[in-house]
Amino acid sequence: MKLLLLSNSSAPGRAYLDHAREVIADHLAGVEELLFVPYALADHDGYTAKVASFMEGLGIRVSGVHTADDPRAAVAAARAVFIGGGNSFRLLKSLQERGLSEAIARRVREDGVPYMGSSAGTNMACPTLRTTNDMPIVQPASFETLDLVPFQINPHYLDPQPGSAHMGETREERLTQFLEENDVPVLGLREGTWLRRTDGALELGGVAAGARLFTADADPAEYAPGADLGHLLSARARFDHRTA
Numbered sequence: 001m002k003l004l005l006l007s008n009s010s011a012p013g014r015a016y017l018d019h020a021r022e023v024i025a026d027h028l029a030g031v032e033e034l035l036f037v038p039y040a041l042a043d044h045d046g047y048t049a050k051v052a053s054f055m056e057g058l059g060i061r062v063s064g065v066h067t068a069d070d071p072r073a074a075v076a077a078a079r080a081v082f083i084g085g086g087n088s089f090r091l092l093k094s095l096q097e098r099g100l101s102e103a104i105a106r107r108v109r110e111d112g113v114p115y116m117g118s119s120a121g122t123n124m125a126c127p128t129l130r131t132t133n134d135m136p137i138v139q140p141a142s143f144e145t146l147d148l149v150p151f152q153i154n155p156h157y158l159d160p161q162p163g164s165a166h167m168g169e170t171r172e173e174r175l176t177q178f179l180e181e182n183d184v185p186v187l188g189l190r191e192g193t194w195l196r197r198t199d200g201a202l203e204l205g206g207v208a209a210g211a212r213l214f215t216a217d218a219d220p221a222e223y224a225p226g227a228d229l230g231h232l233l234s235a236r237a238r239f240d241h242r243t244a
Helices: 018-027 044-056 071-077 088-097 100-111 120-124 171-181 230-234
Strands: 002-006 033-037 061-064 081-083 115-118 152-157 186-190 193-198 201-206 211-214 221-223
Touching (some): 002 120, 033 044, 071 100, 081 100, 081 120, 088 100, 120 152, 152 171, 171 186, 171 211, 186 193, 201 230
Parallel strands (some): 002 115, 033 081, 152 186
Antiparallel strands (some): 211 221
């Protein structure tokens, strides 16, 4: 499999996807046309146009899956797939209703079609939706996502801020609560970071402070960009399915 999973699509002071331009160009080398999945936002046309503007600079044409008469046929013909960020619940519900979860996962797993996700699109690559930051504005049929990696990811991970006046749970506390009910590693991807999988290799990249790995019964572990995270590909995900 070829996966590029971005924590975020926009970085402060940079244009859309510009902070990851080099790794995106390398990931999509040889791809002339990209199928974009815009369902995480309400404005599908505007979102697709934004992606097309960036990809034009890489010599890649973009088509939105929402414009296809048969979205599953569009996935079957795709040379590469990019699922953009937005609301993860809305995105997953849309994929499920159109039969695209299985269709996309099959192309990536069996045909080696390059997959790229940012934020909500990165959440889709996990076994389930359970470590998203998003509000459940709609209700998908289940929390099961594409299962392209055997661990969970928390995009936009924020470290606890000492002295903060915010009295709600920190991201660390919420992920710790997740691990009280589920036994599966969770990688907190800070802004500006990404994961890149090529077959059995998994590397952390980025222009920022790296990532934080949460596991049951252990303190969080820190990883810097360039770290080899291939050991996570052998993780065994065990979830509480009572409310899945």
